[in-house]
Amino acid sequence: MAIKRGVSLYSYQQEEWFGRWTWRDQLREVALNLDGADGIEIISEATIPQYPYPSEAFIDEFNTEMARWGLQATTLDAFPDPLQFRRDHVMNDAEMAERLKIDLRLAKKLGMKNIRVLGNTIDSVKLALPLAEELDITISQEIHFPSPIKRDPNSQRYNKIMDILEYIEKTGTKHYGFQPDFGVFRTAPSDVYLGYYFRMAGYEEYAEHVKAVMEAFKCMSYEDLVEWAKKTYPKVFNGGWADGELRPASAAPEELKLIAPYIYCVHGKFFHMMEMPDRPGEYEDLAVDSEGAIRVLKEIGYEGYIDSEYEGQRSQQDRGEAYLASEIEEVRRHQKMLKRLIEEA
Amino acid sequence: MYDSFMIQADSLKNDVVNGETVGFQFIVRLANYRGIYLSLASGFYVSVDGVEYGEDVQTLEINGKAPRTMAEIARAGFEHWDLQTKAILHIRKPGGLEKGRHDIGYMPATLDGYGYNAHDEEWVTNPPKPGTRGGGKTHHICMFDLELQE
CATH class of the missing domain: 1.20.1160 (Paired amphipathic helix 2 (pah2 repeat))
Structure with a gap:
């Protein structure tokens, strides 16, 4: 077994916004043009039509297309929005948990094994955990820049990651863990x-x-x-x-070892793939230590997915059509890099 | 984000009701990557040729429903503004805009978020004035040079 490659459809957000590519086109791209990548991560609100209550027809169609292309559902990205009930009150933990439960049920219907959370409180996740266990879906706290991983003894700053780790180790839960984002390893x-x-x-x-x-x-x-x-x-x-x-950088790749048994998915965050000066046809992102991160993931025996998460497009949307980035090409290059780094000794 | 695309270029026109020009309108898009619950749209910064038009003269036409005031939009906590959905922003201005080109300043104000913030309680009743804070993933007022359509 080795690390597997997937794509978060977040990467194709611009194609989706302009209505040029549907989720069907995105699935086909991953299946046909990424040399063995087969993981699909979706953005709840963006990918699912009529979110949060899609038609049964969509659920069937999504599952059919995934099976048709031999793809694996990896992760559904969920969001809390504490001001959803504006003009009334700030969402409380119980309501945050209810929203997460809606996403857990959607994830189950779409064959997802994992849900990514970011700003959800630990207390709200605890309330949703019994349902996650029943559905056998892991809830993963994303470790996103500028979040640290290890606790800094010289800092008074709250460290959510280590608090979650303590909870996992104390309770032994198999359904609460982490989704590190390579963006924390910025170079x-x-x-x-x-x-x-x-x-x-x-x-x-x-x-x-x-x-x-x-x-x-x-x-x-x-x-x-x-x-x-x-x-x-x-x-x-x-x-x-x-x-x-x-x-x-807010963390070093070595720190992944602290949370090794509880990593359920990984975001291969990147911004701009450039051809390597000494290796024509091979690519790298100068802003992210993907190499260091993958080296440590291999050392700890991680066998889950790294999902490409392209985020360079939004900084190039200020000059009209001619200057837009090509998400399709960027993801292809990133996947080529992931394959190289995973397969290299 | 989507700095030069948030307003549909050919959509600026006057609003005519029963033969009377009551204002103007244009088509707007969200500046994020996921869509939002509609309640999270707290208003829009709009200026035309240097004149600002606040939430009190704005209505939003979205999801096949009649134009709603921003106070009504604030209560739409279970209705979703999908990523691809185009909405029509109506601005009340008796007489509308004059023929020709106009400089439009625009920035949506949306309150989508990842988790709790110290300002949440304050923003329930008193969200930041549009144009003073980032809307979605766009953090400044964007300028559009648009021609009024017939």
Whole structure:
């Protein structure tokens, strides 16, 4: 057994938004063009028509298409939205659990083995856990940037991941675990995001500046980097969203060992696949340590799915049609990289 | 996100009711990747040629229903705005817009979220003014140069 490859349909969000590709087209792409990838992760609200109460016809059709292409349902991504009952009250834990239970039942109908949660409280997950056990679906806390994994003894910051780990180990539950996102292992700011923030600040030519920021990230402390960036590019780094690009990795791949038995799915987050200078036809993302993460996943014997999760498209939607990224090509390149890293010794 | 696509380019036109021009309208899309429960749409920043139009003159026509005020939309906690759904944003402005091109500033204000935040209780009754905070995944007011359609 080895690590398996899948795709989160999140990766094709732009094709879906423009109405160019349906979920059927996306399934076909994964089955036919990704050299052995067979996992499918879906976004509850986006993929399921008439969410949260789809027709039986959709359920049948989805399961039929999955079987037709020999695909495996990996994960359903769920969301809580605490302000859903606006003008009345903030959603409480019991209501958050009820919403999760709706998603658990949907996941079961669609053959999913796992649900990804992110902002759901631990208490709300505990309330939904008996149903997850009954349906035999795991609930996985996503470990998403800027979340740490290990507890920092010098920090007062609340560490949800370690609290969940303690709960799992105390109760022995087989249905609560983790879904790490490779975005926590960042090695540089993403060039496509930096490009967007430079454009927003009025720059027309910025390729050299993007390169300079990526280089500075590698050789400066975070504090020095912030100071340098604000001084050098005051219109770009001024307390807004661009500053987030300067933040360091929030975890190291080795930390995956702390949660090894409880990883039920993995997000292969990426932003921009570039051809490797010394290996024509092979690709890498300079912003994410996919190599380190996969090396550790192999060491711990992980045999589940890594689902490609492309997120570079949204930083390239400000200049009209001609500048849109190709999600299809990006995912193909990412899958080629995953295959290489999984198969390499 | 979708900075140059959130308003459908050929959709700006005047709203005419019983022969009287009561305002203008255009087609809007969500700036996220998953859709939202409709209640989470808390208003829209709209400016035309530098003049702002607030929630008190906005109604949203969506899901095949008649245009609703933002107060009515706030109560639609069990109705979903699907990712591909186009909605018509109506702005009350007696006389409508003049013929020709207009500079439209636009940003949706939506309250979709991943978990609890310190401001949640405050936002139940007093959400941030559209245009002051990110709407979905778009964090600034986007500009559109649109021609009024006949």
